[in-house]
Amino acid sequence: MIIFKKSKASHNKTNYYISLINYTRYLCIVGSHDGFDGKYLDEVFIAPLTAKNANKVRKIFPWLNPKPLSMNTSFGFGDRLGYATCGHISAIEKTSIYPVFAQQSVRENQRTGRTPQQVIDDAMWQVFQSGYHGVWGADADHIKEKEDFAPFIKAGFTFYTIDPSDYVNNFVNQYSISELISFVNDQSFINEYLSLDIPLDLDITEKKVLMAKVKYGKAIEYAKEMSLYLQQNLSHFDLEISVDETALATTPFEHFFIVRELRKNNVPFVSVAPRFVGSFEKGVDYIGDLKEFSSHLKKHVRVMDYIGGYKLSIHTGSDKFSIYDELSLRANNKIHVKTAGTSYLEALKVIAKVDKEFFAEIYDFCQKQYMTDKVTYHVSAQLSKLPKVDDYIELFSNFDARQVLHVTFGSVLDKYKDRFNKVLLTNMDLYNSYLKEHFTKHLLPFIKK
Numbered sequence: 001m002i003i004f005k006k007s008k009a010s011h012n013k014t015n016y017y018i019s020l021i022n023y024t025r026y027l028c029i030v031g032s033h034d035g036f037d038g039k040y041l042d043e044v045f046i047a048p049l050t051a052k053n054a055n056k057v058r059k060i061f062p063w064l065n066p067k068p069l070s071m072n073t074s075f076g077f078g079d080r081l082g083y084a085t086c087g088h089i090s091a092i093e094k095t096s097i098y099p100v101f102a103q104q105s106v107r108e109n110q111r112t113g114r115t116p117q118q119v120i121d122d123a124m125w126q127v128f129q130s131g132y133h134g135v136w137g138a139d140a141d142h143i144k145e146k147e148d149f150a151p152f153i154k155a156g157f158t159f160y161t162i163d164p165s166d167y168v169n170n171f172v173n174q175y176s177i178s179e180l181i182s183f184v185n186d187q188s189f190i191n192e193y194l195s196l197d198i199p200l201d202l203d204i205t206e207k208k209v210l211m212a213k214v215k216y217g218k219a220i221e222y223a224k225e226m227s228l229y230l231q232q233n234l235s236h237f238d239l240e241i242s243v244d245e246t247a248l249a250t251t252p253f254e255h256f257f258i259v260r261e262l263r264k265n266n267v268p269f270v271s272v273a274p275r276f277v278g279s280f281e282k283g284v285d286y287i288g289d290l291k292e293f294s295s296h297l298k299k300h301v302r303v304m305d306y307i308g309g310y311k312l313s314i315h316t317g318s319d320k321f322s323i324y325d326e327l328s329l330r331a332n333n334k335i336h337v338k339t340a341g342t343s344y345l346e347a348l349k350v351i352a353k354v355d356k357e358f359f360a361e362i363y364d365f366c367q368k369q370y371m372t373d374k375v376t377y378h379v380s381a382q383l384s385k386l387p388k389v390d391d392y393i394e395l396f397s398n399f400d401a402r403q404v405l406h407v408t409f410g411s412v413l414d415k416y417k418d419r420f421n422k423v424l425l426t427n428m429d430l431y432n433s434y435l436k437e438h439f440t441k442h443l444l445p446f447i448k449k
């Protein structure tokens with residue numbers, strides 16, 4: 001039996017800690033175990049990490065419950081497998097950045113076969129195991145339908161990312177002025193914008209207002225409807241509005257228009273994810289002109305500072321090392337960064353290190369699956385560009401290999417989940433150290449100097 005010493009906690013003369021017995025983690029209880037499922041092993045009551053026991057223990061120790069983060073600099077860690085939170089904690093625990101440990105979208109849950117409750121519970125047990133008593137959040141990412149809220153609310157998620165992008169009109173460039181006018185048909189709305197006296201150099205014209213209204217009007221209405229639903233069902237939560245998964249970059253005026261309309265409609269958002277210029281692809285650095293990004297970002301930050309009270313959110317934010325300094329500097333840390341599958345890549349790296357034969361089989365399978373699995377992702381890797389390597393670890397610094405390995409996670413887990421998890425569980429120290437190294441690199445630029 002291995003006891004995770006940092007997990008030790010007591011309440012009402014009862015001691016609790018997490019231990020590992022035969023590669024399975026248990027909650028150990030010495031004292032009263034009323035309401036917990038489990039059995040005795042010698043003197044100790046061992047409780048399996050079930051949903052029922054999770055629910056019981058989070059009522060005893062308040063730090064096991066996620067909370068809204070509001071305006072602090074924050075960082076979202078996705079964890080598709082449910083084993084990465086300890087590594088995330090070791091990277092973030094001595095910083096002033098607020099973490100979101102549970103962060104999954106409906107789509108990701110479909111691919112990994114996990115429920116919102118499992119996602120929260122997996123993060124929570126590792127918060128317990130690591131002895132982390134700080135604030136942490138849980139993000140129901142890219143919620144598109146009202147029906148999707150319920151299981152996340154029930155599970156205790158505290159951060160909701162509403163994605164109204166299905167209601168964004170991406171054809172706005174194709175309409176004539178008279179068509180735009182006929183769609184909007186509200187001169188007083190246009191005049192309201194034309195008469196604004198604001199120091200933002202947005203060069204507001206009738207055409208810009210019309211285009212913004214046609215492009216985002218329905219999306220804003222939908223975001224309002226979705227946020228009302230949340231307000232009726234939850235008293236405290238962080239709300240993000242994301243329009244990052246749209247075809248065209250969000251202009252600074254459109255950003256201004258979106259946040260102003262959201263405020264007018266009493267949508268209580270704390271972060272907004274615009275679609276930035278350049279390309280944010282999975283698992284690789286920023287693709288685009290850094291100077292252009294910098295000047296685009298400056299304008300967005302001016303809008304954010306003028307309106308105030310929210311952060312800029314960077315989606316698909318993992319591995320964007322060439323823009324982190326710029327983001328941190330320009331946005332004065334009013335930033336939320338989301339990373340998704342990069343912890344999964346670090347898990348694959350563990351397999352590449354300790355079980356080469358298994359990794360070779362997975363890698364071969366990924367190449368077969370790539371063309372099918374990449375369809376719903378924003379990636380540009382080509383199978384013909386995959387490098388020949390002597391050591392599989394080299395693949396993890398290669399653009400094409402990273403993306404091929406990244407987007408095939410659902411298929412890989414479908415086929416290899418048990419074997420995959422076993423290798424990971426027997427090599428948790430290595431996994432944690434890979435995660436710590438990888439995320440320390442991400443976090444350093446955002447730590448206030």
Ligand SMILES: [Zn+2]
Nearest residue numbers: 242244315316
């Ligand atoms: Zn996104």
